Amino acid sequence: MGLADYQQDMETCCRCSACKFIPLENVRGLNNVNVCPSIARYNFHAYSGGGRLGIGVALLEKELDYSDKLLEVVYNCQMCGACDISCKYAMDMEVFEPISEIRISCVENGLTVPVFEKMMAGFRRNGRLVQPGRIQEKSWFQGFQVKDYTRQKVDVIFHAGCRISGDESLWKVAQANLALLQKVGIDIGIAGAEERCCGGRAYYLGYKTDFLKQAEHNMKQFARSGARTLVTGCAECYQAFKVLYDRFGFKGNLEVLHTTEFFARLVREGKLAPSKKINLKVTYHDPCYLGRIGEPWIHWKGKQIPGQIRLFDPPREFRRGSYGVYVPPRELLLSIPGLTLTEMDRTREYAWCCGAGGGVKEYNPQFAVWTARERLKEAETTGAEALVTACPGCEKSFHDALQGQKTALQIYDVAELIAKASL
């Protein structure tokens, strides 16, 4: 599909501004009501979901040309999908998809951003969006006795993700996940230095063709391993494999699980029992790509029925963020003795973004930090000692935002805490 295929969706925007706020039923006060970091920071309507749809129509109607300002508006967006969810509380229309298509159309029309071009050059060269750089000689899996699924058959693939493998500060998360997987006796394999990026972020930067090539390559590699299940601790990778790969027909029967889903299942079955006490008051941050954007893809092919109401043939179900992975991480946290969980105002399908997504971390690091700091402020109001999440991108964003801030707030991945309580 292309941008033009979403014209009717975009033209259904009635300019209500719901996309700027959390679903209204959940508003609990003056604060923590914004859901879109982009308009919260930049204030012009253009930066909101609805504003972007209007811009999309203007592009299609040739009222607007591709321009540097367009790029600036387009890429100052974390692609967090919150606008989509808030809109779809009331409306039957796509918001996130056309916003994504605008990026794709920018790239297709040769309008790109230098920092992304550089990233994509690396991606095309070695299949990684995050280059390991000077830590190439080391690896996060050093010291682990684990199968290499590129050479051996395995039941389950553990995919670390290039964000983790390319950042030594995040290795502990992958290591915790792998250690837990090994503890429960799963026949697990990794690709190690051969692991390639899932390609999800490339897609959401607008580089669709590159993504499709990468997906094809990855799936071939997975198929050769014989694995039936892929587990990852990275929310972006999770969403890519689970949703994008399914959407474009690559996924097949591969079961894709986030580590929190996998471990929560094991805890329920009694196969994993966190027993060491961790006296900590935490609050949980829902990663966008594990939560609202991570809900399964709905395959639909049909058309809108002509008439005065938007109905489709066959009937169309919209992804409204209802089925994201919200419960398993919380179940895991609550299974740890001594840990108390308190919720922020913006959670689950209307969680505030960590700031890192959509290429914002690379394109406009200050905006990413601003966004993350808003979330940290919200976390602090809960009285929590730690902010816990389930995505390396989120963790990195929060860690970076903590620099120079006077706060005692700690940042953890769910995996770290489960590992601490179980190993």
Place this chain on the structure above:
Amino acid sequence: MTIKKEQYAAFEDIVGPENISADPVILYSYAWRSGLLAGATKFTPRFEAIVLPASTLEVQAIVRLCNKFKLQFKASSTGWGIFNDTSGPGVIRLDLRRMNRILEINEKNMYAVVEPYVIGAQLQAELMKRGLNCNMCGAGSNCSALPIAAHQGIGHLSQSGSYGERNQLALEWVTPDGEIVRLGSLGSSDEWFCGDGPGPSLRGIVRGNVVPLGGLGVFTRAAAKIYHWPGPARFPIEGVSPRYAPSHIPENFSIGFYSFSSMDSLDEAQRLIGESEIALELMGFNAAMASANIATSNEEDVKLFREFSQYVQGPCIMIIMAGNSARDFEYKTKVLAQIIDRTGGKAIPRLLDDPKVAGGCLWRWLRSCASIREVFRVSGCFGGEVGQTDSFRLMADYIFKTGQVKGDLIKRGIVYNDGFSPFTQSFEHGHYGHGELLIRYMPNPGTFRVLAQEFLVQANETAIRDHFGVPGHVFGDASHDMYGPHCSNYHLWLRRIKKAFDPNGASEASHYITNKE
């Protein structure tokens, strides 16, 4: 673009470079037409620049510059609705998004002071924590909480919580020529509790039962009356979007939905309900609005509407009651039962039998958070018309009369068939009434033309011929000039106000009245 570089620089000096733009990408996002009466064009006329002031003084400076440069200006809060559109080049738009503070909630004296970009949901949530509540415009809690921002400011709570015109207390107003007038006690004593005096009340200049729709300067802060809230500080909402519902209906709350065999019976019911002062909310919602409120998709909406329609004997009401005590609630419940029995009202089966469904409806109608579903999900746009605010029966008759025209449009297949049952409402316990006819349609120029010309012409002719007053949908020179001679020449007086307070015609008034001779 006619704005000169030095003019742009002057505006930039006021708000800073981050808060002004004349770039087409930014402007086009504002020019995207709203969902009200859509179909004529996709984009509204381009304007010069958009400015984001952060304070009253910045607003004043911008307005003064516009006067000086012979530019026009138009301000908006959340910017929903065609009233925010500008007439064309030579206009600076002010987006008041950065003015978003609740300045005061005075619990003892029952008022709240807000800036324009506080939305109703925020104010209401803060008030509920304190055992208080506010009326919000029926368009939704995503709209400004300023009582003078919305077109009329009538909302779901108006039965017990009145509406914008009467909830308005003190007000801060940047006049079209750049003065700051602080109405009432604000100007005299720096207090927010009264918007009237000394002497005559300038509230009479700044609005009637509709507001000037951007054509008479900028309202930068306002105090609004607030009301008691007997409910929980935080509603027990559960679930994931789009299916939120409270885990239980709070104690001493109830919601009912009844249909009546005729408008006479409904009228009698609303009169008795009003006189007995039992309702927190009383809305003449029809089955289509109920199904749209509950359904989370158009498919479900269609299904529910068919189901509800079978049980509807005629016009309907939705009533929410809340007791300040168990005794109070018990009394109200008994009285309602007697009234419904006396007037032959029938509850719609299954509509509210499931406590989760009932609870969800209760919450959504208390918080005005489903209006977008009710009005826009079908097609993203609507037209129709809006009555004024005199006696309930007069307003109901007007709307039902014009509803017949909608029936004709439905037969022609150019609008959505949700029955032509319009909705009415009662406020201040039946002292006043209001009605609106929602016509949902897939945006296209043809239907727009029919609605804007054929339908509205008939609605206006009906209002004038049959003495239904000046409806709320009347704005702009042509409409005022048509109604005025039949209605005490009010248009002449309105134009005099415009000329007196906007000698340079700086406040873009295409949706108010202009200075034209």
Place this chain on the structure above:
Amino acid sequence: MIKKAKLAEIVGIGNVIFEEPVLKEYSKDMSFAHPIKPACVLKPNNAEEVSRIVNLARETLTPLVPVSSGPPHFRGDVVPGIGGAVVVDLSDMKRIIHIDRKNRVVMFEPGVNFGELASAIAEKGLRLNMPLLPRRSKSVVGSLLEREPVLMPKYHWDISDPLACTEVIFGTGEKFRTGAAAGSGTLEEQWAAGGAQKEAAGPSASSWYRLIQGSQGTMGIVTWASARCELMPSLEEPFFVGSPHLEKILEAVHWLIRLRLVNECLILNNTNLALIMAAHGSQKYSQIKEDLPPWVLFFNIAAYDFLPEERIKGQNEDMLELAQRLGIDPVKVLSGITADGFLKVVQHPSDEPYWKLRYKGGCQDIFFLTIFDKLPDMVKTMYAAAGAAGYPGPDLGIYLQPIVQGVNCHCEFNLFYNYQDPAEATRIRDLSISATWKLLSQGAFFSRPYGECASLIMNRDAATLAALKKVKALADPLNIMNPGKLCF
């Protein structure tokens, strides 16, 4: 000066008065306004005559002073501000034009007083939200246009209530009907359609009724008004709460109104309560006052058609629970005064002589709006000012009326004095001005400025003043309507 013949042509020879004694009566009132004799007094019979008067006055640039109440007047607003004025006395326009039970509204001419209106609408089971004991000759239209506070804050949704629509002849000579009455159609046509001339706002984006209210006749002359009515209760149960602590009473007032438990709700100090009730029983003022606590809250619980006993019982119980929580003690009798008796008194106009004149023959009122928190300090300020002026504190009457559903409070100080004693009158005048200054600086909002203090009040807000002058220029460009009042 307009020739008598021309005036007689309009109102009839019997309604044109040039006699000196009459002119002298209209030249002054019980305020400290400087007496200025009018050129004549006209008594029109209908709106058409009023319209012709205004248009004639425009031609001849003759100031007009509209009056609708009978004497005594107290505010100075109907004393001509300049010489050569013609008083337009509307008190003979006494039609009660239309009573609409269903829509709870009544329409009437300016000469109708409270007693007349109350008995007419009572027949239909309606009542007006009334001010406290208006004098017998007080015009209802006059009271509504003055934005006088009313006794039932529950039914006072907006400060303009219970005024609904008006017909006004502006100083331009144009007739205008405000609110829903504007049209389309004649009143009869509107009634036939189901219209009620109930919505005061509008038409459309302005509300001229708000500009006529509070204008002291400087914008135009109102020839009829409609007012929203409330229902006659079928059951009532009034109470007193006496206390030396104003703060406690104010807390109770807040909750009683907030929970919509009460209809009538007002606070009087012992002086005023004793004065009011002294004429209604065998006890003397001093006897009553002796036993009264300093502050008395009066409120009334009422029920209507549906299950009245149950409603009264339930609201009573809710009220008593509230009282216990607040530490107050509602009683049915206080110092020999029964709450029922007091209710009967306040649901009617004042008996003659007007209650404020009974004590010493004269009364100067100082009144303003404020919020509950500030009331105790303002009361202290007034007592201090009175003491400094040598005015006996115990003689000071205080009336506190919560309005606009408890959003703010009308605070009224009544300075009773011997009107015949020039020295005392001067002292009262000076006290009135000095106290006004002090209260102003404490944040009192004098929303209804009269007399000598009007300019000092109006001048505090230059921006509003400038805006009002623009409005005046629209409604009365020739400044023939009661010139010299407010800021005009």
